[in-house]
Amino acid sequence: MIGSHRERLAAVAGLAVLCMLAAACSNSNSSGGNGGALTASAPGITAKTITIGSHQPLTGIAAPGYDEIAPASNAYFQYVNSHGGIYGRKIVYKYLNDQYNPSITSTVVHQLILQDGVYAIFNGLGTPTHLAVAPFINSEHVPDVFVASGCECWNNTSSLPDTFGWQLDYVREGKILGSYIEQHFKGKKIGFFFQDDEFGQDGVKGLSYEIPKSQIVSEQSYDPTNIKIAPQVAALKAAGAQVVVSFSVPAFTALLKLNMLGLKYAPQLVVSDVGSDPITLAGLLASFAKNKTAGFGNSLTQGIITDSYLPSLGQMSNSWITLFTKIYDTYLKPKKIPFDGNVLYGMSVGYTFVQAMFKAGKNPTRQDLINAVNGGLPQGVAVAPFAYSSSDHNGITGAYIGTIKDGVLVADTGVYVTDDTASGAITTDSTPQPAAPASGIPKP
Amino acid sequence: MLPNDLPERPSAGDTVSLPARAGGAARGPLRWRPPTLARHLGWAVLGAIVLGLVTTKLSDFRDYEIAQVAAYLVAVAGLSVLIGLSGQISIGNGAFMAVGGYTSALIFIHLHWPLVVIALAATAVSAVAGAIFGFAAARLRGPYLAGATLLLAVALPSLATRFQSVFGGDQGLGFFVSVPGFLGVSFSLSRYQAWFTCGFALLALVLLANLIRSRVGRNWRALRDDEVAASLAGLNVARLQIRAFVVSAACAGLGGVLLAVVVGTVSAGLFALSLSIQLLTAAVLGGLGSLAGAVWGSAILVLLPSYLQNQSISLGISQAKSGGVPIVAYGVVLIAVMLIFPGGIQGALSRLYAWGRRRPAGDHQEKGST
């Protein structure tokens, strides 16, 4: 027993001070501590790098156009890496070719997760391809963020809790286009032209929610492996469709236009965002146009109505376009990739990922990333807000309608926001789009 | 004229009964060989033990690759028998894989039978499909048969698009198998997939091996070598041909089920025309008519492309270009192997083995077909 009461008090006080000192020293190693060191807090994360993986159709029938998306995302990541990275870590983006074949998708995703140990799967492209791997990714508890597909199936918090969509899904898009048509083409005969897969069918589902049945005179589908679509176009013409709504990929939008020329059939063309990129269309139709108007486009795309959930590439004053043009000039122009809608898409989804990673914290676990998205993300490049919450894994919720004039998309309306149910209302979103950060990198 | 076309000689002890030894050994020393079925089963059991040990030691990803190889192996082996033994070409076995895959997924979703029963049922359905097509195509030869099977491969999967509500269209049908309880909670899914697919693959190989050495197999070879002579000798050509189609379709169907087990969903994109072409190239690359050849062919088919892509990336070639490199390489490999080793890999190995033993290649035909 030590001596007096005073000595015991001094001993206790000294012990307390020692404990506090010890706690302060060990604090610097815990995650989230300010000014702390970077640790390997999860598979795929080291002190210096974050490795993410993806499956993309780099060759094969789905490759045209879509093979630009991953290099564009990578360009944005390289920009971020050269400006400090994410809390000092560089993003390593490993995207592997799956040739749009679900069996190969399964192989490369197994490799990325089991062998390469990536932190997350980012922007996996394609509905049938990603559906083949989403359950596996979820069973390994790997974040499956921002799938590159407009299927509503990524919003499945019970079976696919770690999977998140990103782009405006096709049903919502159909509703927004359908509502616009219902208002502006009252009484006219409407025909549908759509790809015979989930992309086209979901689009038609959305359109049918808004356009009165009495106006729909013909629904023609096409198989993407068969370019002879003249009979379908002739059928649309025979039904007397005055407005043709097309849920098609750019090649088939162009073919639709060409076949209409061949039939001397000139209805108003309304095209979904996927198939309406003015630069891609102009490129495809370049050899057929009689006169090339100055600037980007030509006469064959003039007057096409479409929707978009990202700013138009023609809006040179938009801060996002300025930022991305700078990044494009540095990283993609030397590779002779055109600056079209696919590149804009790739950079935009890359931006959202960087936002999410900053929100996940300095030494994030995989669950931290999922929690970050579940907590909602600012809309970034998109014109409408994200739906992200712990009960909704859908991405962008709205779009604006525009017309292609002189090869550039010009907005005609404000932003419409909706959900993907039959009765969900379509409302206008009047919040102005936030400007791009001056540094080009989202604030942590 | 196809490779391995030297006349089959019955192996000693197989079907010939010989006089007792005591009567005089004019024929020379006899080697007793166990009956064919027992021999094949023995190899299968050995294979099962080896595979069981190997999959336990290897990583999950390697187990997954083994499962994939096993799935394709069954289909490639069936096709190899069809082409190598009966002389009929098919660029459409992907369609039969689709039949097997979709049937198993539908049964799984609607009837919830045990997985093994599903596999057998789906194989039976594919066999029926093979019989139907074989009957329709019984009079077709050479390029005409090729054209018919080619269009079959293209057209059949589009049934899935036509009947969306049944087949799930583009999205396909989910087929998520989970590890059965008796294996324990921590048994990895990849290893279970490997065991399931390898188990069925070994079973299929045993049955095929027996078939190859049976009377039916000999009749097929007779048919392949000279159809007119075979017909004159009393063989029912059409029935033999249909039977060959049934066998190859059944194998392809089983392969489709196994592929569905491995991938976890069944959709039209899994069974595109490229699948049928890959099966054909794998069968010929490995060596027609030979089951070992089917193993080499499937292994190359599954493992080579991703190996090349990874090598290409690590060599610093841009990821965009690395996507295309394996494709060019596979084409070059096909051409090179066909020009240098017309008998495929197994043919080359047999020749090497024969050269090593310094005997003419012909003596080793039957060894080559296991």
Add this chain to the structure above:
Amino acid sequence: MVEFLEFTLEGVSAGMIYAAIALSLVLIWRGTRVLNYAQGAMAMMTSYVALIVINHTGNYWLGFAVALAAGLILGAAVERIVIRSTVDKPPLNAVIVTIGLLIGIEGLAGVLFTSNNRSFPPAYSISGLSVGTVALGITRNDIFTAVAVLAAAGLIALTFRYTSVGLRLRATAFNAQVARLLGVRVGRMLTLGWALAGLLGALAGMLVTPSTFLSPNSMDGVFVLGFTAAVIGGLESPVGAVAGGLILGVVLSYAAGYLGGEVVNLFGLAALMLVLMLRPNGLFSSAPARRV
């Protein structure tokens, strides 16, 4: 009624494209007894060559001529370097070699030119023609395609039947050993056959690529249908190739127009099986059906 007319004309113009591919396949088959699965891919390559020339010089017909020449050279080169060594081997080896070529050429195009779809100029205007106020659904370019294909078919038929070169080509295919004994330069005939087929393939590529846009896989779908058309018509005759193309084109056009795009392939298969069950060697084959 107008609809029916439009479907029919569209089917005919589509059929001409299939016939173009079918002709080149028939030529190779009759000349060398090999089926060239890489025919479409080779046509795709020559179209890329043409596009480079057209973009550099601004002259379409120069590009057209260069494409045909490239087709000749490519066909001859492929035969000489790759196919020749498969002559005395099992026929399936030649099939696999051509499949290897298909895969390799498409892969190479992807690496050299990227997978992007490129616009390809047509020979003539693609705005529709009409009789009075009735739009016919075909264009000047379609008429040019039909004329080119028919002319090619006619030339091939005449060559095979009436010239000594044609006779030598047929002899080589029928029985190379005997032909050699009779003094035919078998090697040269094989190369010639492939070169001519390469030329025809290049022609088909120039005619169809404006509709498919040019990319490494652009000829895949058309090739399958061209192959089907060749089989329907019987691989032995150029007339059969054209007939097969027309029949297939028209059937598929009615199917797509009246029933919808998803059933097109199924109807193609049905048409093919129907023809083959009645005539196992195609419609215009002269070989008797084998009784089984």
